[in-house]
Amino acid sequence: MRFYIHILLFLLVGLSYSQTKQVVIIKHKYDFQTEPDAYNINNMFKGILLAEGFDVYFDDEELPLFVAQNRCNAINGVMLDKSNVFVTKLKFVLKDCQNKILFESAEVKSKEKNIQNGYIEALKLLSPELKKYNSTLVQKKDVVQIPSGVVSSSIAKCQYVQITNGFAIMDASLKVVLQIYNTTNPTIFIADKFGVKGIFTKIENKGIFEYYKNDKLVVEEYLF
Template identity: 30%
Template sequence: MKKTLLLFALLISGLGFAQSLNDYQYIIVPAKFEWLKEENKFNLNALTKMMFEKQGFQVFYPTDKLPDELALDRCKSLYANVENESNLLTTALTITINTCDGKNVFTSLKGKSKEKTYQKAYYEALREASQSVKQINYKYSGKSTVAVKQSAPVAAGQQAATPVTVNNDNALFAQPIANGYQLVDSTPMIVLKIYKTSQQDSYTAVSENKNGVVFKRGNDWIFEYYQNDKLVSEKLNIKF
C-alpha cells in the first residue's frame, strides 16, 4: 500500500516536471560523482548515462565533443547528478536534474539498498531511483524553453548587429571549474560562469540574468549578450 501511494505521488508530481523536461533534447552526466574518488567508479556514471539514453535523451559527458548548438550554448542541456544520502545501515541514492543555472527540475524518489558490498548496494539503489525517471515518460517536444538570443554568423550580404559598448573595469578572477571557469569579483561573488567551446579563447557564458558569449578580441576579453533586444558588447577585466 505504501509503495502504491509513493508511485501515485510520483506520477502526480511528475506531470509538472514532464513539460519542462520534454523541451530539452540533451542531458549532461558527470564523468565523476563528487562523493566518489574516481571517474566512473563502480561503473555508476556509465550506468546513469545509459539510463537516460534508454529514456530517449541525447546524453554526453562534459568532456565529450558536443553538438555545435550545445557547444555554443550550454543552457540547451539539462544536467543530471546522483546524490549519495547513505547512512551506516542503508545505501541511498537520489537522481536529480537541473538546468544550466542550477534550478532543480526533477528529483527522484530515494533508491535504497541493504546490500553489504558497495557495488551491489549502489547498483540496487540506482536501479530503484531510476524507476522515477521512467515514470516521466520523456519525449522530446522539438522545441526549447531556452530563450537565449545570440548573434548569428553573418551571411553574405547581411550586416552584423551594431552593439552597445560597455567597459567593466572591475577585476574578475578566473577560478577553474569543469570545462571552464567561474569569474569571481573581490566580494567574492560569482559574477559569471564561462564554458569552453571548440574555438580557442571563445566561451559560452551564463549568469543569473544574462546568457551570451565571452571571447578574446586582440588583448581584450569581450562579453556579448542581448539585453532588452539590444546587443551589448561588454569589455571585461579577467585575471586568469
C-alpha cells in the first residue's frame, strides 16, 4: 500500500509542476550551427520561450526528475534556419515526444546584412508566433482527451461541500458519491470512492476522477 501511495504522490508532483508551466527542451546546438549557441541564437530562443511562460531547458543540462524519467512530460522546440546570402529566415516547430508536430510557426525574415543583427531581428519576430501557440493551449485547456481503451463515464450534475482537508461530492439526491482531499496543487486532489482511490482533477466546472479497476484505467467525469 505504501508503494502505491509513493507512486501517487510522485504523479501528483509531476502533474502539479507540469500544469503550472509547460516544459520545453531545446538544443544548445542545432544542425545549422557550427558551435553551441552560435550567434546567441539558442539563448535568445530560450529567453523568448521563458518570456512566454514556458519552463525551458537545453538538451545538455540537468532536467527535472519527472521529465528525465519520462520525456513525454516535455515538448521539444526545434529551430529551423532557411537563410541565404540575402536574407535571414527562421521558423520553429514544437513537437511532442513521439515527434508529432504540435505547432509550426510562420517563417520570419530579416534583411539585415550583419549576420548577428539579422538573427537578432528574426528571433524577435518569433515572439508573436509563440503567442499564437499559447492561444491554442488556452482554447484546449477545458478539453479532456480520453485515450482509446480506457473505460470512461459521465456523472450527472453534482455539488460539493467542504470537509476536513477537502470536499465531499454529492449527486442530485445529496448522496455522497466521492470524497476528495487537498494537495499542494489547488486543482488536483487525492480521491476516495468508498475505498477506491485515485486522482481527481478540477477543470473549471467539471472534475475528472481517474483510478484503476481490474488493471484497466477508469475515467469518470463529474459536472458541477
